[in-house]
């Protein structure tokens with residue numbers, strides 16, 4: 001059976017390797033001149049391969065629609081993925097928070113191993129083949145049309161990524177192609193992104209009762225809570241952890257998580273409330289400040 005995989009990112013590469021292992025004659029079509037361009041920049045160039053949490057904790061940390069991931073996790077668990085890379089000759093290490101990285105700290109080593117596995121499984125990889133369309137008949141893709149030629153698959157796997165970081169290759173055409181196969185696409189929203197905030201600086205000045213503060217950009221805070229408050233002053237979400245100020249708002253882990261929780265809401269009606277000392281009540285905070293001021297004076 002001739003299987004064509006469209007897209008050489010992690011999803012397409014794994015699909016191609018496993019289809020070939022299953023006995024198919026597999027061709028991978030990639031628009032770039034190499035595979036895994038987005039994978040290369042993951043984890044700040046180190047590639048955070050997976051997280052070795054137990055099943056429940058793993059799902060708890062998927063911000064929206066964790067059920068969607070259940071089937072994939074059942075097919076290959078984090079332990080299974082670590083085993084896969086160990087067996088493929090990629091040494092792995094586990095860091096704080098059970099995050100899993102290649103021992104070398106290089107995403108390029110992950111790509112090298114995946115390239116080798118494609119080769120060893122007999123997958124033919126065609127580079128510089130941008131798929132621009134396909135024809136669908138009776139629920140089956142029967143022609144894949146690239147900028148250069150037409151392919152005739154028995155089966156096709158569409159794995160051409162989402163819309164983020166278009167410079168890596170995935171520019172969003174996948175949604176139109178998936179729609180063509182009968183999939184319904186919900187409106188796209190940014191997720192796990194920094195937030196642009198109006199009046200962030202003014203609010204800080206107001207809270208500190210001063211007219212001018214040093215620029216906040218670059219200031220990073222640890223162990224804080226950030227809450228999303230609605231127009232009726234009701235707290236909708238709260239996250240604890242690290243935050244940093246950017247030139248036009250805020251970023252950092254707590255903000256990235258919150259961005260995914262509010263991305264389908266009317267953000268113009270929301271406020272962010274920061275508690276820089278969430279472990280202290282007002283009295284404790286007062287005592288702490290007086291103590292700190294006292295120490296500074298001496």
Ligand SMILES: Cc1cc2nc3c(=O)[nH]c(=O)nc-3n(C[C@H](O)[C@H](O)[C@H](O)COP(=O)(O)OP(=O)(O)OC[C@H]3O[C@@H](n4cnc5c(N)ncnc54)[C@H](O)[C@@H]3O)c2cc1C
Nearest residue numbers: 007008009010011031038042043048130131160161169170
């Ligand atoms: C900055 C950043 C850091 C990240 N860090 C991590 C991390 O540490 N750990 C983690 O697990 N995830 C991380 N992610 C998320 C991760 O990169 C994605 O979830 C993953 O790359 C998705 O894989 P994919 O195969 O679905 O899509 P992509 O990786 O986007 O791959 C799609 C492939 O299809 C190709 N393609 C697109 N259109 C066509 C076309 N028309 N014809 C032919 N080929 C086409 C593209 O060139 C590309 O090679 C990060 C993402 C970003 C942006």
